[in-house]
Amino acid sequence: xxxxxxxxxxxxxxxxxxxxxxxxxxxxxxxxxxxxxxxxxxxxxxxxxxxxxxxxxxxxxxxxxxxxxxxxxxxxxxxxxxxxxxxxxxxxxxxxxxxxxxxxxxxxxxxxxxxxxxxxxxxxxxxxxxxxx
Numbered sequence: 001x002x003x004x005x006x007x008x009x010x011x012x013x014x015x016x017x018x019x020x021x022x023x024x025x026x027x028x029x030x031x032x033x034x035x036x037x038x039x040x041x042x043x044x045x046x047x048x049x050x051x052x053x054x055x056x057x058x059x060x061x062x063x064x065x066x067x068x069x070x071x072x073x074x075x076x077x078x079x080x081x082x083x084x085x086x087x088x089x090x091x092x093x094x095x096x097x098x099x100x101x102x103x104x105x106x107x108x109x110x111x112x113x114x115x116x117x118x119x120x121x122x123x124x125x126x127x128x129x130x131x132x133x
Contacts, residue, residue, distance in 0.1 A: 010076040017077050018052030029053075038063065053077025066096040 019030040029052030036045035042065065047058030054077050059070040071089030072080040080088045091099040 010074070010078075013051060013053040013076045019049065020052060047073070051075070062094050064094065066094060067092050068094075 020027045021030050022028075030049040031051070033048050034046065035043055038044050040063075042063055043061055044063075045058060045060040047054055048056050050056070053075075054073040055075060057070070057072055060068045062068045069089055069091045074080040093099060
């Protein structure tokens with residue numbers, strides 16, 4: 001049996017989540033590219049708006065200019081996630097290195113804790129299945 005892949009996002013935004021702008025005296029949903037800058041003029045984010053919400057690929061930056069995080073927004077303006085696959089976003093340390101790339105190289109003490117937790121969870125699972133018999 002094949003499981004359906006489902007987007008957790010809605011096909012369109014809720015009106016209360018939309019940003020409207022005035023064009024020729026008429027309020028319309030915001031559209032197009034935008035750069036977000038802080039009070040010092042540093043680029044803090046960039047991406048596109050569609051139908052009044054963030055849509056598609058966006059990037060956000062630390063004050064030092066290095067990337068902080070990036071990923072996709074769905075048509076409803078929420079960060080895009082896929083059921084069973086988790087978040088579609090990438091996150092970075094302030095030095096620009098990607099968070100998660102070094103997970104295979106966990107320090108020994110953290111790997112010990114992970115192994116201990118895995119062993120505990122395995123024991124709990126065995127106890128549960130014994131009770132079902």
